[in-house]
Amino acid sequence: MSLWPFVSQMNPDASTIAAGAPIEVDLTPIASGQDIKVFWRGKPIYIMNRTKKQVDEARSVPVASLPDPATDQSRVKEGHDQWLVVIGICTHLGCIPIAHEGNYDGFFCPCHGSQYDSSGRIRQGPAPANLPVPPYQFVSDSKIQIG
Amino acid sequence: MSGPSDYQPTNPVLQWIERRLPILGLMHSSFVAYPTPRNLNYWWTFGAILSFMLGLQILTGVILAMHYIPNADLAFKSVEQIMRDVNYGWLMRYMHASGASMFFLAVYIHMYRGIYYGSYKEPREILWILGVIIYLLMMATGFLGYALPWGQMSFWGATVITNLFSAIPYFGESIVTLLWGGFAVGNPTLNRFFSLHYLLPFVIAGVVVLHIWALHVAGQNNPAGVEAKTEKDTVPFTPYATIKDLFGTSCFLIFFAWFIFYIPNYLMEADNYIVANPGVTPAHIVPEWYYLPFYAMLRSIPNKLAGVVVMFSAILILAFLPWLDTAKTKSSKYRPLAKQFFWIFVVVCVLLGYLGAQPPEGIYVIAGRILTFCYFAYFLILLPLLSRIEKPKPVPNSIADDVLAKHGSKAATMASAMVAIVVAGALLAGSVQSARAEEEVAPPSQKWSFSGPFGKFDRGAMQRGLKVYKEVCSACHSLNYIAFRNLADPGGPGYSPAQAAALAAEYKVKDGPNDQGEMFDRPGRPADYFPAPFPNEQAARAANGGGLPPDLSLITKARSYERGFPWFIFDFFTQFQEQGPNYVVSILQGFEDKPPAGVTIPDGSYYNKYFPGHAIKMPKPLSDGQVTFDDGSPATVAQYAKDVTTFLMWAAEPHMEDRKRLGMQVFVFLIIFAGLMYFTKKKVWADVH
Numbered sequence: 098m099s100l101w102p103f104v105s106q107m108n109p110d111a112s113t114i115a116a117g118a119p120i121e122v123d124l125t126p127i128a129s130g131q132d133i134k135v136f137w138r139g140k141p142i143y144i145m146n147r148t149k150k151q152v153d154e155a156r157s158v159p160v161a162s163l164p165d166p167a168t169d170q171s172r173v174k175e176g177h178d179q180w181l182v183v184i185g186i187c188t189h190l191g192c193i194p195i196a197h198e199g200n201y202d203g204f205f206c207p208c209h210g211s212q213y214d215s216s217g218r219i220r221q222g223p224a225p226a227n228l229p230v231p232p233y234q235f236v237s238d239s240k241i242q243i244g
Numbered sequence: 245m246s247g248p249s250d251y252q253p254t255n256p257v258l259q260w261i262e263r264r265l266p267i268l269g270l271m272h273s274s275f276v277a278y279p280t281p282r283n284l285n286y287w288w289t290f291g292a293i294l295s296f297m298l299g300l301q302i303l304t305g306v307i308l309a310m311h312y313i314p315n316a317d318l319a320f321k322s323v324e325q326i327m328r329d330v331n332y333g334w335l336m337r338y339m340h341a342s343g344a345s346m347f348f349l350a351v352y353i354h355m356y357r358g359i360y361y362g363s364y365k366e367p368r369e370i371l372w373i374l375g376v377i378i379y380l381l382m383m384a385t386g387f388l389g390y391a392l393p394w395g396q397m398s399f400w401g402a403t404v405i406t407n408l409f410s411a412i413p414y415f416g417e418s419i420v421t422l423l424w425g426g427f428a429v430g431n432p433t434l435n436r437f438f439s440l441h442y443l444l445p446f447v448i449a450g451v452v453v454l455h456i457w458a459l460h461v462a463g464q465n466n467p468a469g470v471e472a473k474t475e476k477d478t479v480p481f482t483p484y485a486t487i488k489d490l491f492g493t494s495c496f497l498i499f500f501a502w503f504i505f506y507i508p509n510y511l512m513e514a515d516n517y518i519v520a521n522p523g524v525t526p527a528h529i530v531p532e533w534y535y536l537p538f539y540a541m542l543r544s545i546p547n548k549l550a551g552v553v554v555m556f557s558a559i560l561i562l563a564f565l566p567w568l569d570t571a572k573t574k575s576s577k578y579r580p581l582a583k584q585f586f587w588i589f590v591v592v593c594v595l596l597g598y599l600g601a602q603p604p605e606g607i608y609v610i611a612g613r614i615l616t617f618c619y620f621a622y623f624l625i626l627l628p629l630l631s632r633i634e635k636p637k638p639v640p641n642s643i644a645d646d647v648l649a650k651h652g653s654k655a656a657t658m659a660s661a662m663v664a665i666v667v668a669g670a671l672l673a674g675s676v677q678s679a680r681a682e683e684e685v686a687p688p689s690q691k692w693s694f695s696g697p698f699g700k701f702d703r704g705a706m707q708r709g710l711k712v713y714k715e716v717c718s719a720c721h722s723l724n725y726i727a728f729r730n731l732a733d734p735g736g737p738g739y740s741p742a743q744a745a746a747l748a749a750e751y752k753v754k755d756g757p758n759d760q761g762e763m764f765d766r767p768g769r770p771a772d773y774f775p776a777p778f779p780n781e782q783a784a785r786a787a788n789g790g791g792l793p794p795d796l797s798l799i800t801k802a803r804s805y806e807r808g809f810p811w812f813i814f815d816f817f818t819q820f821q822e823q824g825p826n827y828v829v830s831i832l833q834g835f836e837d838k839p840p841a842g843v844t845i846p847d848g849s850y851y852n853k854y855f856p857g858h859a860i861k862m863p864k865p866l867s868d869g870q871v872t873f874d875d876g877s878p879a880t881v882a883q884y885a886k887d888v889t890t891f892l893m894w895a896a897e898p899h900m901e902d903r904k905r906l907g908m909q910v911f912v913f914l915i916i917f918a919g920l921m922y923f924t925k926k927k928v929w930a931d932v933h
Contacts, residue, residue, distance in 0.1 A: 104422070107422045107423070108422055109424075109427065109432070117427050134523070138427030139428025139430055139522055140428060141523055187525075191407065193524065207525075223604070
């Protein structure tokens with residue numbers, strides 16, 4: 098137990114934890130079909146205002162055919178279906194995918210060619226899993242809190 | 245073997261010291277009177293070479309730490325200041341960076357030697373395990389040190405490797421957070437890496453003392469693998485081993501100096517000359533060459549946790565070697581099967597290293613699995629089996645018999661082995677570069693005045709290149725690490741200090757605050773740096789359609805392309821280091837008005853033959869007649885491109901001429917020194933052979 102201070106000091110210090118507190122992001126400037134990248138806890142987070150076409154594409158795919166099956170509904174907040182919020186770190190080797198590229202209207206990872214669809218689900222390439230959804234909630238219709 | 249020394253100094257002062265602290269006696273019995281087997285070959289000089297390299301790494305490291313700043317915002321810049329402003333800073337850094345590679349090369353040879361001659365067997369098990377511990381500490385130190393320059397590869401290498409710990413069940417994520425001191429690799433991580441990188445070499449030095457102590461208790465193994473029995477089997481350490489080690493070390497230094505002075509960036513990643521950016525990942529994250537075999541094993545296992553376990557087991561299994569190989573015969577010289585399988589094992593390791601640098605796709609993954617199996621099979625299946633079924637040849641009765649039996653023929657095998665090692669090393673090193681395999685047109689190689697061992701910058705080209713930069717490039721690209729004073733530096737564009745000052749005065753530089761607390765503009769001074777065209781990255785992106793015009797100070801070192809087999813082997817001998825300039829000059833001339841049929845380029849991008857992916861945000865920057873030269877050189881795009889690239893090569897490597905000049909002096913010295921050592925060694929050993 099007396100060793101604990103010597104180990105514990107390595108953990109994030111108070112200022113780092115404070116800087117990693119939840120952030121609020123205003124969604125009003127993001128037009129339909131646009132996206133922004135914000136950093137939270139050093140991780141890039143894509144917030145995408147999807148067009149109707151993108152949402153329809155994501156929902157018309159048979160879920161069972163996906164490498165990592167998940168419905169689009171389970172990856173967005175109900176009532177805010179056009180908003181996709183995902184951590185932009187490729188699940189293959191941690192590269193950062195580019196939004197609005199690739200064959201699925203979603204994300205394309207330039208490192209090894211993984212392609213994610215407009216719901217951030219892996220569709221093609223070496224990545225094993227979907228882009229993770231960070232913890233977030235809507236504080237109002239045009240504002241979310243990440244964390 | 246080194247019992248109580250009967251050493252008695254004759255000098256009364258030394259006698260006085262010796263009675264109180266018998267340190268001279270200890271030195272004498274360890275490094276003078278200590279008996280070494282008289283049949284040791286040159287593979288045994290790598291112990292001395294490693295001690296020397298450890299000392300040199302500590303020396304250059306302590307010096308670098310006097311100038312380095314372990315802060316995420318300043319680390320990259322401080323390394324550049326070491327390279328540019330600190331006296332002989334470039335020499336210290338290149339020695340330290342290439343030195344790490346040389347250290348690992350020597351340790352691998354040392355380890356293979358131990359495996360070949362059975363140096364881990366009774367009574368040397370602890371000696372061997374201490375060696376494995378040193379190797380582990382070296383790997384940790386090398387990894388921590390690679391993070392310090394805080395370039396792209398530093399940052400992402402640190403991210404990937406620390407993420408390995410997240411594979412640990414239940415505690416993984418909290419351990420990674422603990423290692424980072426944050427929620428991602430960042431400033432706290434860099435700070436603690438620096439602290440530990442400074443600490444570990446001294447821990448290594450401590451374990452080396454134990455390693456040598458254990459060595460001096462058991463005595464050295466030798467190529468015959470029979471223990472020394474009588475006086476006739478051994479020679480005193482000094483002068484016999486000392487002079488031989490000195491000769492071996494000086495030969496190794498010649499090889500080392502080739503890297504420091506002529507191909508310092510051969511083993512480095514171009515991406516590490518780009519400052520760390522958590523928002524952009526390099527296309528291929530490749531560790532340093534000495535980790536590649538283990539990286540290949542990690543990636544060939546589909547399960548993350550299993551991959552990590554396999555990787556660490558590959559190192560730890562070495563510690564169990566004394567109990568896996570139970571054969572009584574030590575030296576593989578007398579083990580016909582073990583000898584062949586040893587060389588197959590070496591090839592397996594080199595191939596694994598090659599795979600570690602390839603993208604983890606298709607055939608490479610399958611080959612990786614097969615070779616990983618072979619690696620473990622060697623230790624777990626083959627060695628235990630061999631000791632049961634193999635019929636060893638008779639070993640000599642004593643070391644003296646061994647020396648009498650074979651005479652000559654040694655030089656030839658030595659030479660061929662050396663060639664094999666160099667080729668294997670070059671192959672491994674080159675495979676790092678081939679990691680960036682892309683189906684792209686490689687930029688054609690140009691003739692540069694600054695290539696080769698006597699290369700010098702063309703002053704006229706540099707002055708014209710500066711003009712091109714000022715009139716064209718500087719509209720979007722910064723040149724952050726170049727100050728106006730540098731234009732008057734020796735080995736630079738050849739301006740006088742007055743001309744540099746006049747040039748500085750053409751610029752307005754923000755200074756302040758003054759006594760009223762306000763910022764104000766004043767004319768530039770020689771100590772000022774070239775002002776950047778945009779105040780920050782966001783402004784630069786906004787003005788350039790989302791693309792970021794990169795800083796040009798290091799561009800000719802931060803860009804590269806695949807050389808491929810067998811070019812990278814020739815490059816080692818021809819000192820080819822000009823991928824960067826070839827790329828830059830090709831990009832400037834690679835624009836085409838219309839992309840070829842079937843290729844579409846996004847709006848706001850331009851087609852460039854040599855740009856990876858071909859869609860570049862920069863419009864064609866140069867056209868004929870755009871800049872007028874005072875010296876009558878042709879006003880063509882080809883001329884502009886070549887001149888500005890020459891200028892930028894100097895900007896990236898301002899002390900290149902110094903480096904090559906000093907390199908020539910060092911080479912002359914080292915070759916003469918090695919020659920003297922060789923003849924002294926021959927003389928000393930004349931009565932032993």
